[in-house]
Amino acid sequence: MLRSVLLYLSEQKGLQEFILRRRLARRVSRRFVAGETLDEAIQVTRDLNARGMDVTLDHLGESVEREDQAGKATDDYIAILERISRGKVRAGISIKLTQIGLAIDHDLCRRNLRRVAEAARDYGNFVRIDMEASQYVQPTLDLFYELNREFKNLGAVIQSYLRRSEGDIRELAARGASVRLCKGAYKEPPELAFQKKKEVDASYVQLLEILMESESPLAVATHDSRMIGAAKRLVRDHSNREAPVEFQMLYGVRRDLQARLVEEGYRVRVYVPYGTQWYPYxxxxxAERPANLLFVLRALKGK
Ligand SMILES: Cc1cc2nc3c(=O)[nH]c(=O)nc-3n(C[C@H](O)[C@H](O)[C@H](O)COP(=O)(O)OP(=O)(O)OC[C@H]3O[C@@H](n4cnc5c(N)ncnc54)[C@H](O)[C@@H]3O)c2cc1C
Structure with a gap:
C-alpha cells in the first residue's frame, strides 16, 4: 500500500517541482544521490574506487518530451564519458532510453544511442541500458539487439518481476549478451508482473541459474542477502565459467554489504546517480524500503 502511494507520488510532476526547490530536500537526497553536478559524481566515484569498487554513473532524468532535450541528454552522456576517461576513474555509464528520445521516436532514440555507444567505444568504455516501465521493455530490447550486433560495449537489464523475463533471458543468454539482473522498480499490473516478493525472488533465482549456464557477462544487481547467497553458490558451482560476474548495488544502500563483498574478493560496482532531476529516483x-522514510523524517527533525 505505502509502496504504491510512494510510486504514485514518484510520477507527480507538480510535487517534483515543489520538492526540487527545497534546499533541505536536496540535502536529504544526498543519502542516495551523489550530488547535482558531474564534479560531485566524479568525487564520489573516486572515493568508491579507492574502496575497491567500480561505478556506473547515471545522469538522472527520464522521459524527455522534446527532441532537443533528448539531444542534450545524449551530449551530456558523451561529456560524462570524456570526463571519466580524462579523470581516469573506474566507471561506466547507465542510461535510460526515454532520456534520449524513446518516448518521442524510435529512430531518434536509435541515432542518439548510437552516438553514445560510439563515444563509449572510442573511450574503451561500457554503456548499460537501464530497463524502465513495462511499455518500454520491448522497444528497449529491440534497440539493444539491433545495436549490440555492432557495439559489444552495450549491456541490457532484465527485471525478474516481469512474467516475460524468462524468454528474454534465454534470448540474451543465447547471444552471450551482457545482462544486469534486477528485481524491477516500477508499479506493474498482475497480468505482467509477479506481485508477491516470494514469486519475484523465485524468478530472480531461476533467471540467475539460466544466466550462469551461459557465457553472458553477468551483473547481479540486488541488496537482498538471499539473492546474493544464491548467486555466490552458483558462482562456486560454475567455477569453469569464463564470463565475468559482478555484484551491483545502489549508492547509499547496504554499504555494509558492498564493503563485505569487496573484502571477500568479489567484483562490486556501485550505481551512482547524480543530477538535478533526482526526485523520481x-x-x-x-518505495523499495519505506523504512527509509524514517531516515528522511529523522533528518527533517534534526533540522
Ligand atoms: C545496480 C542496480 C541497478 C538497477 N537498475 C534497475 C533498472 O534498470 N530497472 C529497474 O526497474 N530497477 C533497477 N534497479 C532496482 C531494482 O529493480 C530494485 O527495485 C531494487 O534493487 C530493490 O530490490 P532488491 O533486489 O534490493 O531487493 P528487495 O527485496 O527490494 O530488498 C531486499 C533487501 O535489500 C535492502 N534494500 C533494498 N532496497 C533498499 C533501499 N532502497 N534502501 C535500503 N535498503 C534497501 C533491504 O535490506 C531489503 O530488505 C537496480 C538496482 C540496482 C542495485
Whole structure:
C-alpha cells in the first residue's frame, strides 16, 4: 500500500517541482544521490574506487518530451564519458532510453544511442541500458539487439518481476549478451508482473541459474542477502565459467554489504546517480524500503 502511494507520488510532476526547490530536500537526497553536478559524481566515484569498487554513473532524468532535450541528454552522456576517461576513474555509464528520445521516436532514440555507444567505444568504455516501465521493455530490447550486433560495449537489464523475463533471458543468454539482473522498480499490473516478493525472488533465482549456464557477462544487481547467497553458490558451482560476474548495488544502500563483498574478493560496482532531476529516483528508493522514510523524517527533525 505505502509502496504504491510512494510510486504514485514518484510520477507527480507538480510535487517534483515543489520538492526540487527545497534546499533541505536536496540535502536529504544526498543519502542516495551523489550530488547535482558531474564534479560531485566524479568525487564520489573516486572515493568508491579507492574502496575497491567500480561505478556506473547515471545522469538522472527520464522521459524527455522534446527532441532537443533528448539531444542534450545524449551530449551530456558523451561529456560524462570524456570526463571519466580524462579523470581516469573506474566507471561506466547507465542510461535510460526515454532520456534520449524513446518516448518521442524510435529512430531518434536509435541515432542518439548510437552516438553514445560510439563515444563509449572510442573511450574503451561500457554503456548499460537501464530497463524502465513495462511499455518500454520491448522497444528497449529491440534497440539493444539491433545495436549490440555492432557495439559489444552495450549491456541490457532484465527485471525478474516481469512474467516475460524468462524468454528474454534465454534470448540474451543465447547471444552471450551482457545482462544486469534486477528485481524491477516500477508499479506493474498482475497480468505482467509477479506481485508477491516470494514469486519475484523465485524468478530472480531461476533467471540467475539460466544466466550462469551461459557465457553472458553477468551483473547481479540486488541488496537482498538471499539473492546474493544464491548467486555466490552458483558462482562456486560454475567455477569453469569464463564470463565475468559482478555484484551491483545502489549508492547509499547496504554499504555494509558492498564493503563485505569487496573484502571477500568479489567484483562490486556501485550505481551512482547524480543530477538535478533526482526526485523520481529518490521516491522509488523510498518505495523499495519505506523504512527509509524514517531516515528522511529523522533528518527533517534534526533540522
Ligand atoms: C545496480 C542496480 C541497478 C538497477 N537498475 C534497475 C533498472 O534498470 N530497472 C529497474 O526497474 N530497477 C533497477 N534497479 C532496482 C531494482 O529493480 C530494485 O527495485 C531494487 O534493487 C530493490 O530490490 P532488491 O533486489 O534490493 O531487493 P528487495 O527485496 O527490494 O530488498 C531486499 C533487501 O535489500 C535492502 N534494500 C533494498 N532496497 C533498499 C533501499 N532502497 N534502501 C535500503 N535498503 C534497501 C533491504 O535490506 C531489503 O530488505 C537496480 C538496482 C540496482 C542495485
Amino acid at each position: 529518490f521516491m522509488r528508493r523510498m
